[in-house]
Amino acid sequence: MSEFVSDGWALIGRHLRHIARVPQKLLSVTIMPVAFVLAFGYVLGSAMEVPGVEYREYFMAGVFTQVMVAGMTSTGVGVCEDLGNGLMDRFRSLPMSRSAVLIGRTVSDLLLSAIACVVMSVVGFAIGWRIHTGFWSALGGFALLLLLGFVAIWGGALLGLALRNAEAVSSLGFVIVMPFMFLSSAFVPLNGLPHWLREVAKWNPLSAVTDSCRELWGNETTAAGTGFPAEHPGTVALVVLVAMFLIIVPMAVRSFGKATAR
Amino acid sequence: MEYAIEAEGLSKSYGNHQALKDLTMSVPTGSILGLLGPNGCGKTTTVRCLTTLLKPDSGRARIAGLDVVEQPKEVRRRIGLAGQYAAVDERLTGLENLRLIGTLYHLGRKTVHSRVDDLLERFDLTEAAHRQVKTYSGGMRRRLDLAASLLADPAVVFLDEPTTGLDLPNRIAMWELVREQAAKGATVLLTTQYLEEADQLADRIVVLAKGEVIAEGTPDELKASVGGERLEVTVEDASRAEAVAKALTDWGVGTATVGEGGRRVSVPVDAGMEAVASAVAALKGEGSRITDFSLRKPTLDDVFLSLTGHDAGAPDAASDPGTEES
């Protein structure tokens, strides 16, 4: 166990050094989120009318969710790079814990997601978004976002291990994320959807996370309506994300063993 | 005898291409084995099977008595590997690379630091230790990779073409290190394309062709298998070569042949000094001007050529002419 921790830590250190030395790696967590915030705040925000809601208050939680989910693709691409690197053989010839390689990648990518959250908060604040609740509530919202981010990152790792090709990961990643994104309350209320689709969308973890964040931050929400997911978005988010995590991580660790044994 | 590496009937196929066929070999503890063979003969595949990177389709292998398939982690504690292509992290410095590997070997912080400094010094990388590896030359990367394989002072070291891309001084330094490891009791398996290297370093040599062992023995045994010493006489005037060859043959030295170029006459001298004496008498009697007169031992090149033939793709034509081709 202590070996597992020290292996994981050593490999996290390796990735953090990469991030520090290749500043381009920071683009995806700075420029992209800023562009999203500005696009929704100024361009789309003026076109999108959500009756009874100040849109700038409303969309921020959606942008946070969107950026967390986008971490999936960059992790998937990163894993493909790792697999193609001769270093993988060296790691596999060492008496180290096998999953430490994945831990190093996913934890350091989670750090990037956290940096993205900070950047977006600052830009959001600048254009008028506010958190109206206390410190712990605010923190709870960010913790939930990072949990979503971590699940997405592991999902990306799994995708990378299964496809072993960066281009394939980018395009398939997009196809997987799209329905989750559009069938969620991230940017528009679910009211407009046909009844049956709305029922599905309510259980979408992205809706649950977005709505919980709005609730935790005291931002305006449209999660009105009845039913369990609408009334308890936090619980739904936690349960769904933890379940996904428990399924995805062992799958990723297993396919790591397979992907590298060639 | 104790064996650090034992392989029994190892086979491995990639799709329908069989890269290893029933490979059996054993390496005594503390010795150096040279694995020799043309491109694509299965050297790297053998190394990968023995270092737990690749699961053989059938057969067994034990490293220091531990089964590579059943106890891979235990095996990994005891081995060091330098693969055919340098496995180093471009973005880390040389020092960071070695410290990372040392940590992953679980050597303990203190040991890691002192071993790393020591190896950087040995491999002449101290000056470059704080530079990112992407600024290193090919030879420097290679050296860093080799240093990494020796970090844990492993009992069994696998080096896949360790000196490819090294210049002569570095190659000799590498040989020195390999010998030193063996002298300390480590067992070394190294693959190489350079016959000279196998000759210099290896206690025993295994020659592979198309995934099969086609010859095995000490360098001297292998050389003896292609015949003993040869006497080579170079004549000044090429038109005299045939006459010299005839004289040598008539004096009973052996069957002399005229080599390519037409001026060198070569004759096996299995009878030793007596044969040499007859040769001197023959040449004196014949009277042609001789510019060079030398005894030559067969080289591994002779072995290699006679075993694998000129075309490495032709199945064992040279070593087994009786086989019917399908």
Ligand SMILES: Nc1ncnc2c1ncn2[C@@H]1O[C@H](COP(=O)(O)OP(=O)(O)OP(=O)(O)O)[C@@H](O)[C@H]1O
């Ligand atoms: N991953 C792979 N997939 C398919 N075929 C492979 C793979 N790896 C090796 N081979 C094939 O197996 C055979 C043996 O390859 P191997 O790499 O062991 O040769 P080698 O003796 O190390 O050659 P070289 O001297 O060129 O390094 C070759 O014919 C090669 O094409």
Ligand SMILES: [Mg+2]
């Ligand atoms: Mg090879």
